[in-house]
Amino acid sequence: MEQTPLPGIGVRHDLVTSSGRTVGVVSHRNGRRDLVLYDVDDPDSCLASIPLTDDEAEALADVLGASLMLGQLAGLRQQAAGLVTEQIALPAGSPFVGRRLGDTRARSRTRASIVAVLRDREVIASPGPSFQFEANDVVVAVGTRDGLDGVTAILAGDTDS
Amino acid sequence: MHHETTVLLIEIGALLFALGMLGRAGRRFGLSPIPLYLLAGLCFGKGGLLPLSASEEFIGIGAQIGVILLLVMLGLEYSADELVDNLRTAAPAGFLDMSLNALPGALFAILLGWDIKAALVLAGITWVSSSGVIAKVLGDLGRLGNRETPMILSVLVIEDLAMAFYLPIATAVLAGAGMLGGLSALGVAVVTVVAVLVVAIRYGTQISRFMSVKDPEALLLSVFGLTLFVAGVAAELKVSDAVGAFLVGIALSGPVAHHATQILSPLRDLFAAVFFVFFGLSTDPADMPPVLLPALGLAVLTMLTKVATGYLAARRAGIALPGRLRAGLALTPRGEFSVVIAGLAVASGVEPSLAPLATAYVLITVVFGPILARLPDYTWFKTLVHRRLAAQRAAAKPVPSVE
Numbered sequence: 187m188e189q190t191p192l193p194g195i196g197v198r199h200d201l202v203t204s205s206g207r208t209v210g211v212v213s214h215r216n217g218r219r220d221l222v223l224y225d226v227d228d229p230d231s232c233l234a235s236i237p238l239t240d241d242e243a244e245a246l247a248d249v250l251g252a253s254l255m256l257g258q259l260a261g262l263r264q265q266a267a268g269l270v271t272e273q274i275a276l277p278a279g280s281p282f283v284g285r286r287l288g289d290t291r292a293r294s295r296t297r298a299s300i301v302a303v304l305r306d307r308e309v310i311a312s313p314g315p316s317f318q319f320e321a322n323d324v325v326v327a328v329g330t331r332d333g334l335d336g337v338t339a340i341l342a343g344d345t346d347s
Numbered sequence: 348m349h350h351e352t353t354v355l356l357i358e359i360g361a362l363l364f365a366l367g368m369l370g371r372a373g374r375r376f377g378l379s380p381i382p383l384y385l386l387a388g389l390c391f392g393k394g395g396l397l398p399l400s401a402s403e404e405f406i407g408i409g410a411q412i413g414v415i416l417l418l419v420m421l422g423l424e425y426s427a428d429e430l431v432d433n434l435r436t437a438a439p440a441g442f443l444d445m446s447l448n449a450l451p452g453a454l455f456a457i458l459l460g461w462d463i464k465a466a467l468v469l470a471g472i473t474w475v476s477s478s479g480v481i482a483k484v485l486g487d488l489g490r491l492g493n494r495e496t497p498m499i500l501s502v503l504v505i506e507d508l509a510m511a512f513y514l515p516i517a518t519a520v521l522a523g524a525g526m527l528g529g530l531s532a533l534g535v536a537v538v539t540v541v542a543v544l545v546v547a548i549r550y551g552t553q554i555s556r557f558m559s560v561k562d563p564e565a566l567l568l569s570v571f572g573l574t575l576f577v578a579g580v581a582a583e584l585k586v587s588d589a590v591g592a593f594l595v596g597i598a599l600s601g602p603v604a605h606h607a608t609q610i611l612s613p614l615r616d617l618f619a620a621v622f623f624v625f626f627g628l629s630t631d632p633a634d635m636p637p638v639l640l641p642a643l644g645l646a647v648l649t650m651l652t653k654v655a656t657g658y659l660a661a662r663r664a665g666i667a668l669p670g671r672l673r674a675g676l677a678l679t680p681r682g683e684f685s686v687v688i689a690g691l692a693v694a695s696g697v698e699p700s701l702a703p704l705a706t707a708y709v710l711i712t713v714v715f716g717p718i719l720a721r722l723p724d725y726t727w728f729k730t731l732v733h734r735r736l737a738a739q740r741a742a743a744k745p746v747p748s749v750e
Contacts (some may be wrong), residue, residue, distance in 0.1 A: 192497055216448030230494035232490065328681040
């Protein structure tokens with residue numbers, strides 16, 4: 187990602203993809219952003235400049251983030267036959283409602299990873315240790331069968347921690 | 348109500364309404380409103396179609412406020428850090444720009460047999476591109492993401508910053524202080540600008556915190572008041588009111604600058620329109636025909652030098668041929684600053700044919716500049732450039748002979 191200041195307007199971020207194309211985002215100081223695609227023949231000029239509203243930018247970022255995560259999951263499944271992906275609903279009486287993901291110590295105890303959390307039909311990809319659980323969250327975890335059962339038990343509060 | 352006041356209301360009202368309609372019509376053709384306002388001024392001035400009688404004094408004061416608002420908004424767009432960074436990275440491009448565009452103006456004035464004062468003014472008029480028009484054109488053509496755009500913007504920033512030194516010199520020389528007076532004005536300007544930049548970089552946030560963003564009315568009054576006050580003080584100190592306003596804009600930063608831009612822009616639009624009309628008013632249309640040909644010559648010459656400036660500066664930045672041409676052609680329009688500079692000369696009564704020449708010159712460049720800037724987007728232009736590139740490649744790398 188390369189960053190270029192545009193005096194009086196804002197800043198431009200751009201990225202050369204492995205296929206040789208360049209895409210960028212012009213962030214205006216007044217909050218407007220344009221998605222720009224560069225010309226193949228003349229890499230200095232943009233072929234299209236698409237203004238995005240806040241909602242559109244957020245939706246696009248979500249889709250990119252979620253598809254990235256799903257792709258990684260599919261990849262994992264193919265690579266290692268023993269790995270399972272599972273959605274685990276946080277039980278209503280879970281001791282972790284309102285607590286942080288790091289507090290579960292799920293990865294070190296079960297060797298299974300929590301790779302995403304589904305909340306209100308939105309995907310929160312790769313939540314960090316400081317991520318805070320809320321009631322009705324659904325956790326997406328990847329691991330062995332035993333590991334996932336362990337995560338389910340931890341989230342339910344069935345183990346002593 | 349006084350008879351004179353009612354006439355004033357009628358004239359100003361009709362004028363503003365007409366400007367609004369003109370601006371709307373112009374936008375339909377993708378034309379900047381500046382030339383339309385100038386033409387309207389020509390129509391309503393002395394010797395025009397419909398000379399205004401009661402409102403000239405009012406418009407004069409409005410025009411002065413218009414210049415101040417144009418400059419403070421320009422200052423608000425840039426932060427002090429940005430200016431200093433730009434100066435560091437794009438100083439050679441700025442220097443190239445000055446020598447390629449200011450010198451032809453000065454030489455042209457001497458060729459016309461004008462004195463050194465008028466030459467200094469004409470140099471300024473041909474030097475400065477219109478940041479307002481160019482930023483708008485780049486946005487309209489969807490070129491903000493282009494690789495050459497940061498370089499174009501840098502040149503504009505440097506020109507604007509250079510005005511902070513040029514305007515005080517011009518003001519002093521025009522006031523009859525001579526070259527020595529000009530140099531002392533330059534000294535004062537350099538010290539002031541550097542001091543403001545240093546203060547803005549160090550204490551910008553504290554200054555801005557002094558004004559609340561939450562109360563738009565208070566913000567409007569305090570920023571507008573501060574600007575007028577500093578502009579007045581600067582004019583008293585012979586540093587030029589416009590420069591004072593520009594520096595106020597630079598000193599404000601962060602959310603205050605952002606909100607001030609939003610609330611001042613309607614005011615700027617109003618008074619800037621009045622300013623362009625006022626400049627047109629002070630030109631007698633009867634003086635225009637004799638200067639049309641010189642103005643056209645000067646416009647062609649200095650648009651070519653601007654294209655060369657953009658071409659060379661873009662080449663320095665590692666941009667390919669199509670981008671260099673885009674940069675050069677985009678830089679051609681002159682606008683608000685050239686009119687501000689010409690306005691200084693008109694006020695001090697130097698060289699009577701300068702005002703009509705400047706009007707014609709700005710009209711030509713501001714109308715044809717944006718049209719030229721559009722050229723590289725046409726297919727025939729692209730094919731032409733491609734053929735040229737292909738020819739260059741063929742010349743550089745001769746086809747290897749078969750062994």
